[in-house]
Amino acid sequence: MIVMLPEWLLYPPSSTIFTMVIAFTISAVTTLLNLKLIDKEKMIEWQREIQKWNAERNLAKRTGDKKLLAKVRKKEPRILQIQSRMLSQRMRTSLITFIPLLIIWQILLGFFQNIPVARLPGLMPGQPIDMPFFIWYLVCSFFIGTLLSRISGVSMGMTQMGLSQNR
Secondary structure, eight states: OOOOOOGGGGGHHHHHHHHHHHHHHHHHHHHHHHHHHHHHHHHHHHHHHHHHHHHHHHHHHHTOHHHHHHHHHHHHHHHHHHHHHHHHHHHHHHHHHHHHHHHHHHHHHHHHTOOOOEEEEEESTTTOEEEEHHHHHHHHHHHHHHHHHHHTTOSGGGGGOSSSSSS
């Protein structure tokens, strides 16, 4: 199935804006799925438990306290289980979005091929840097995804979920 998009989308500034809209849409859908599928409170609770265990482990190693080290080693299977559950929580969205994103990517990469979709000012005046769809999408997706993750409080990075602070 070949999908043809309007030819005017092939060239900047239309292609630049279109790619930004695609990046925003995909990031927004992913963020909304994360909000629905990830139990943020449970993730915070688990992360705090892991941080506490890591602090105890580091203290035991630093001080050479054998009792504390034995206590830490006894808790290690539980910590590994928690880490596995956290990974499972984070992977839910990826499993749902993987196939649809592959299809979308095939269509868009086929449409744009190596045609520049964005022109950025270059180092030399009058010599812009042409960016192909793939690169421009990555730039937009990273920026928009990070912004939406911070706004929503859902992120793959635990520090963005407020876990870096001791609350």
